[in-house]
Amino acid sequence: MTNHRIALIPGDGIGAEVLPPAQQVLDVLGRRHGFTLSYTSYDDWSCERYLREGAMMPADGIDQLRDKDAILLGAVGYPGVPDHVSLWGLLIPIRRSFRQYVNLRPIRVFEGIDSPVRGARAGDVDFVVVRENVEGEYSEVGGRLNRGFPDEMAVQEAVFTRAGVTRVLDYAFELAAQRGGRLTSATKSNGIVHTMPFWDQLVADRAAEFPQVAWDQEHIDALAAKFVLEPARFDVVVASNLFGDILSDLAAAVAGSIGIAPAANLNPEREFPSMFEPVHGSAPDIAGQGIANPLGAIWSAAMMLGHLGHPAAAKDITDAIASVLAKTDVRTRDLGGAATTAEFTDKLLGLL
Amino acid sequence: MTNHRIALIPGDGIGAEVLPPAQQVLDVLGRRHGFTLSYTSYDDWSCERYLREGAMMPADGIDQLRDKDAILLGAVGYPGVPDHVSLWGLLIPIRRSFRQYVNLRPIRVFEGIDSPVRGARAGDVDFVVVRENVEGEYSEVGGRLNRGFPDEMAVQEAVFTRAGVTRVLDYAFELAAQRGGRLTSATKSNGIVHTMPFWDQLVADRAAEFPQVAWDQEHIDALAAKFVLEPARFDVVVASNLFGDILSDLAAAVAGSIGIAPAANLNPEREFPSMFEPVHGSAPDIAGQGIANPLGAIWSAAMMLGHLGHPAAAKDITDAIASVLAKTDVRTRDLGGAATTAEFTDKLLGLL
Ligand SMILES: CC(C)[C@H](C(=O)O)[C@@H](O)C(=O)O
Ligand SMILES: CC(C)[C@H](C(=O)O)[C@@H](O)C(=O)O
Numbered sequence: 001m002t003n004h005r006i007a008l009i010p011g012d013g014i015g016a017e018v019l020p021p022a023q024q025v026l027d028v029l030g031r032r033h034g035f036t037l038s039y040t041s042y043d044d045w046s047c048e049r050y051l052r053e054g055a056m057m058p059a060d061g062i063d064q065l066r067d068k069d070a071i072l073l074g075a076v077g078y079p080g081v082p083d084h085v086s087l088w089g090l091l092i093p094i095r096r097s098f099r100q101y102v103n104l105r106p107i108r109v110f111e112g113i114d115s116p117v118r119g120a121r122a123g124d125v126d127f128v129v130v131r132e133n134v135e136g137e138y139s140e141v142g143g144r145l146n147r148g149f150p151d152e153m154a155v156q157e158a159v160f161t162r163a164g165v166t167r168v169l170d171y172a173f174e175l176a177a178q179r180g181g182r183l184t185s186a187t188k189s190n191g192i193v194h195t196m197p198f199w200d201q202l203v204a205d206r207a208a209e210f211p212q213v214a215w216d217q218e219h220i221d222a223l224a225a226k227f228v229l230e231p232a233r234f235d236v237v238v239a240s241n242l243f244g245d246i247l248s249d250l251a252a253a254v255a256g257s258i259g260i261a262p263a264a265n266l267n268p269e270r271e272f273p274s275m276f277e278p279v280h281g282s283a284p285d286i287a288g289q290g291i292a293n294p295l296g297a298i299w300s301a302a303m304m305l306g307h308l309g310h311p312a313a314a315k316d317i318t319d320a321i322a323s324v325l326a327k328t329d330v331r332t333r334d335l336g337g338a339a340t341t342a343e344f345t346d347k348l349l350g351l352l
Numbered sequence: 353m354t355n356h357r358i359a360l361i362p363g364d365g366i367g368a369e370v371l372p373p374a375q376q377v378l379d380v381l382g383r384r385h386g387f388t389l390s391y392t393s394y395d396d397w398s399c400e401r402y403l404r405e406g407a408m409m410p411a412d413g414i415d416q417l418r419d420k421d422a423i424l425l426g427a428v429g430y431p432g433v434p435d436h437v438s439l440w441g442l443l444i445p446i447r448r449s450f451r452q453y454v455n456l457r458p459i460r461v462f463e464g465i466d467s468p469v470r471g472a473r474a475g476d477v478d479f480v481v482v483r484e485n486v487e488g489e490y491s492e493v494g495g496r497l498n499r500g501f502p503d504e505m506a507v508q509e510a511v512f513t514r515a516g517v518t519r520v521l522d523y524a525f526e527l528a529a530q531r532g533g534r535l536t537s538a539t540k541s542n543g544i545v546h547t548m549p550f551w552d553q554l555v556a557d558r559a560a561e562f563p564q565v566a567w568d569q570e571h572i573d574a575l576a577a578k579f580v581l582e583p584a585r586f587d588v589v590v591a592s593n594l595f596g597d598i599l600s601d602l603a604a605a606v607a608g609s610i611g612i613a614p615a616a617n618l619n620p621e622r623e624f625p626s627m628f629e630p631v632h633g634s635a636p637d638i639a640g641q642g643i644a645n646p647l648g649a650i651w652s653a654a655m656m657l658g659h660l661g662h663p664a665a666a667k668d669i670t671d672a673i674a675s676v677l678a679k680t681d682v683r684t685r686d687l688g689g690a691a692t693t694a695e696f697t698d699k700l701l702g703l704l
Contacts, residue, residue, distance in 0.1 A: 083542035083571075084549065116580050118468050137489075142509075142546035152514040154550035157494075162504040190435035191597065194494035197436065198506035219435075221597045225605035228468050228580060245543065245573045246598065253577035 013282025015074020021294035047078030056089035098272035100265035112325035131244020186239035365634025367426020373646035399430030408441035450624035452617035464677035483596020538591035
């Protein structure tokens, strides 16, 4: 029986409350589909650790994760610890060390969820944002000049490499070929002079290799507007690191699912572990009360199973999520209900 | 009687169809409020000129505009001419040569306009996006290495100067002090390492000078989501060049007003002419049919009058726009009607 070694990093706040429900679901699926999961928990990799010891994880943290098959992360962030500390101390080093160059964010309007956008109806809106996850606008190249003086400035280099862009485009085109056969590239080649025309050129190059995929490109400003105006029209949207970050959060909001959306940070070659995390944050305001919505972590676990080679098990989970939302009115507070994390999880387990 | 020298640049497509309605409105207001406008038209500064002569405007184009009090632009863009050519050949040089460092985009849900967002109700949503308009992520600093080889890359420097950021923040804080007293700064200091923490620091510095303004900051991904989830909560939103570009188009879509939204490119010191332009493009698909919606150009003309020192005249125009939308069902095709540009303009003139 295949065993998968899973690293669990609960992180901060509600992170520790949403991972156990995900594990419960995973274990049910393992029994049903014939695989096992063995977990290693990294309970203190967190902002509290940072405040105590000056680092989010130990110096050999990345090495401790290296032999795992996948990483399931809860949430990171804590009042008093600046975001750039918590993120660049844990999340971003994991993405980069393990070449998780694809950030995959499924966007789906579930029946039983009210979208804030009139045109976003259940069944119609079902797409994915493929975000480049390790280069582009998020670079450490740059710095400040003349600190504190009137002529002070800060500069930052966006870096787009042919290899880095091509591999994420290949992933996106392949995904589009398996899904609805349509791809939209986010660009800003009318404003961003050097890097986005290069991106466009690589998109056109790759498109030539995927004649079965119908593709177009939209400037990021117009594309953000279209997410609101015509959300049902997308299939696969591919974007740079920054554009993908913006578009995926915007799309989750359009779908009414910011509290339940998952993200996968993938190393498609499986040379290194991939990481799965709910999109929601650590929610310090409700942490410790047992009322966090576990669906983001559970949906992330489904993506993890898909990546580990169990698409049928993954589908069992997303079907159960769809059922619990469509067929019951059990809801956690963020969705307008009063159920606890445990009650909501039990309801979902019953439908699994 | 004060006279204002106005440069008219119709540009491409429907640009030439929406400026005459704006002029009609302006002339009515001049008579009523006691000022005159003299126009100089630059009819051939366009993509057609580019195709014929290799440049969007003459070599001394910027100098021809220098002694004007304001510039009213129709739209730029033409099938077959890449956007970066038309924009960097006309729009962007004007913004930069005349230090139009503020791009101001009012966002308002008018009664009679259907917003695609459930929570965006007329009366509730009324804010402005103040976009930094000449530096930041839109820089020409950068280029390509190893062109055509596997190790090819493109780099682009984002440049944020203390002076450049401070002046736009001052504008935004002053505007917030005059409006609802609230300001939101768009940032991404958790992901963009060097420039956005600098931006945040300058925001905090300026905020200390405006104790009457309540301010907060949001990361651009979360902010884009909030534009959809809570559009009524904003008053003044200040953002870098790229973030402001994205947010202002997104906000116009949320307000249901992408076809009627205006933009002002301001040199607040009035050392150089400022430029006013509808947000919509040249719409080649409907150009020449006389059915373009003139409200974007008319609302832009209102912003121009405000800048030229005629706030009461500007308000007459925005009131007439509100009336024509709320009290009549005359609409151009983009708003679901069948009226021509001339019919819609006449209706509005009747309500002025
Ligand atoms: C066309 C483009 C360069 C321009 C910009 O991004 O500045 C446009 O989107 C705008 O908002 O005026
Ligand atoms: C927190 C931040 C650095 C991160 C990102 O922008 O990558 C987050 O927004 C995300 O989408 O995972």
